[in-house]
Amino acid sequence: MxxxxxxxxxxxxxxxxxxxxQSVPEPDLDSQYATELVKPDTVAPDFKMKTLDGKTFELSQxxxxxxxxxxxxxxxxxxxxxxxxxxxxYKEYAPQGVEFVGVSMDTxxxxxxxxxxxxxxxxxxxxxxKKFKETDIAKAYGVKWIPSMVVIDKDGKVVLSTVQSxxxxxxxKGQ
Numbered sequence: 001m002x003x004x005x006x007x008x009x010x011x012x013x014x015x016x017x018x019x020x021x022q023s024v025p026e027p028d029l030d031s032q033y034a035t036e037l038v039k040p041d042t043v044a045p046d047f048k049m050k051t052l053d054g055k056t057f058e059l060s061q062x063x064x065x066x067x068x069x070x071x072x073x074x075x076x077x078x079x080x081x082x083x084x085x086x087x088x089x090y091k092e093y094a095p096q097g098v099e100f101v102g103v104s105m106d107t108x109x110x111x112x113x114x115x116x117x118x119x120x121x122x123x124x125x126x127x128x129x130k131k132f133k134e135t136d137i138a139k140a141y142g143v144k145w146i147p148s149m150v151v152i153d154k155d156g157k158v159v160l161s162t163v164q165s166x167x168x169x170x171x172x173k174g175q
Contacts, residue, residue, distance in 0.1 A: 084119065
């Protein structure tokens with residue numbers, strides 16, 4: 001009988017430990033890495049840049065649509081890890097009218113192109129082809145960490161700035 005009660009206690013303790021481990025919330029990396037990102041309720045800074053295929057793109061041409069800006073680079077390990085999730089969101093939300101724009105912090109156009117091909121990124125891509133912290137767009141949007149994402153509403157106002165893609169997914173699901 002004593003052995004049974006000891007086994008029961010051990011099993012109970014294991015169950016409680018597993019339950020606690022499963023209920024630990026994901027850390028809020030925004031409080032660490034998104035502190036300078038452009039704030040919600042501000043007008044999204046307009047920009048004009050070249051696309052991966054050499055065309056000129058302006059953010060203002062998407063006014064009237066919800067826009068997700070994805071700041072990333074092919075050399076960034078966290079961006080590479082996040083890319084499949086961003087592509088999944090693009091495939092899910094683009095048919096609903098959400099526009100995705102990748103803002104690459106690559107300096108080498110071939111590395112940028114290969115990164116897009118590797119991850120199946122087919123949405124609009126723009127870049128200044130400068131070092132990350134030297135780009136005008138990083139300064140305008142307060143991007144100090146990549147990946148970072150900014151969601152802009154149909155009126156051109158920022159509604160979400162984050163370094164965690166699951167928050168973008170959660171926001172877009174609620175629309």
